[in-house]
Amino acid sequence: MNLSESYTTIRQQTLDFCRYLQPEDFSIQVVKFASPAKWHLAHTTWFFETFILKDQVDNYTEFDKNFNFLFNSYYNNVGSRILQANRGNMSRPSTDEIYAYRAYVDAQMQAYIQTNPPKKIVDLIVLGLNHEQQHQELLITDVKYMLGHNPLFPVYNADYNLTADKNTSTESVQINAGVYKIGHQNKDFCYDNELGVHQVYIENFEIQNYLVTNGDYIAFMEAGGYTDFNLWLDEGWSWAKKLESKAPMYWHQIDGEWHMYTLAGLQKVDKTAILSHVNYYEACAYAEWKGMRLPTEFEWEIAAQQLNWGQRWEWTNSAYLPYPNFVKENGAVGEYNGKFMSNKMVLRGASVATSPNHSRSTYRNFFHPSERWQFTGIRLAK
Structure with a gap:
């Protein structure tokens, strides 16, 4: 083309x-x-x-x-x-x-x-x-x-749910300790924040080849996950205490059952579908409850070729910072990414809402830890 x-x-x-x-x-x-x-x-x-x-x-x-x-x-x-x-x-x-x-x-x-x-x-x-x-x-x-947030929960398109996809794997991936290259390494398009190929040393780790499901997260909720301060980062606990509904964004409990708003309208939560619309604080609390953690963005990139990814933007445990030798362009184009390298966390992968041909394993998305209106999910590591 x-x-x-x-x-x-x-x-x-x-x-x-x-x-x-x-x-x-x-x-x-x-x-x-x-x-x-x-x-x-x-x-x-x-x-x-x-x-x-x-x-x-x-x-x-x-x-x-x-x-x-x-x-x-x-x-x-x-x-x-x-x-x-x-x-x-x-x-x-x-x-x-x-x-x-x-x-x-x-x-x-x-x-x-x-x-x-x-x-x-x-x-x-x-x-x-x-x-x-x-x-x-x-x-x-x-x-x-x-x-x-319209009280009628109107349908955008009855065939456009975007949250019904499910995991296709139940395995975990083992990655050996070693030195690995990080960053965009070919001549295809990338953003400047992906440049600056550099080496990182990683200890042995295990990363799940599947994402947390709605049912997994309901178990966390029913175990008192939103009320146990021991699970939360301090900023996250302050955020969680203010929630009117102790649940992911778009979830509503109706007659004792959880429903969620989708672009196809309000529907019952499918416990087997992949969780969506949680923020970094929620992801960390869930990981703590499971006795695990979020992967760093470097671990995620190293493991990416062995992972099923692309359904949700996946929170990592890495702050959004410049790579070594990062160079910001002069003028307005230089304002595109570099100026936001503060108070943000990196998300990796892509989501069901990502445009075709707009994802790659080196892509560094970034949002504030409290934000969850994107199609964000959780992958655990240890």
Whole structure:
């Protein structure tokens, strides 16, 4: 698939997800961290207009000069922007205008791609497409958060559950102590935080080739897992005490039975399905209860070729920090990953919401330990 075809395919995937949304769904922002669908549609388009078209196309005419302020996310080098918490206040521009914006920029991008741009710009376009794929997953999880906090628990798509998958293995993998290389080692696309190939020494360890299930976690809950402070990190215990429902996100106890909101609507919890929507604190508490631990991100990467992965983003016991020899790019692109290397934990793998061809064993996802609206799960090690 050439660059033009990749651009068309990936951009269309965003629109395909939005086909099932109602007009009123596009502007809703329930919480600060979950952006409206309309904003995702615009921001991913803004990326191409700002970093490619405005710099590379002579006499380029912006679709709307206000959009840089409205749809810049966190790039201080590009100018001022609205507060993240205010993204849901934009009833204007309309969703139709945003779709027109996408069509305008797409036409301009396809014309520019036909000029055979230099490799440096091609690499930037590829970064933009990976950026769009990241937002496709955020779009799915943000829409789920919006609909999952609607008192009617509306159905997004009856065929789009995303939480029904199950383990296919019951084995564990043994890894011998030794020195291993960590980091992205080929010429395919990766993010800068994966670069800086380096060696780490790992002791013998065992890692499960399956993820914690809903039934496993219910056993933890029924054993008093949310009320035993001995199991929790201090920050996690402070977080857990404030919970109204001592359960994973989207779980609701109805007539003595656990139900969970899915994008296919409210359904009974399948105890054999893989657990989802737990945060780092919950993952650590569960591991402590089982007498085990979370793997480090290095252990996870070393074992990845022997693991079944890709169903959930898996919490690791590693802080999100730069690799040795990490180099942050100059300008706005340098703000993409490096500026977030504080107060975050690394997740490895991918999830059922991850876009096609957007996962690899060196991918370093990262979120704050309290966050659980992504499709996050637990793999244990010892």
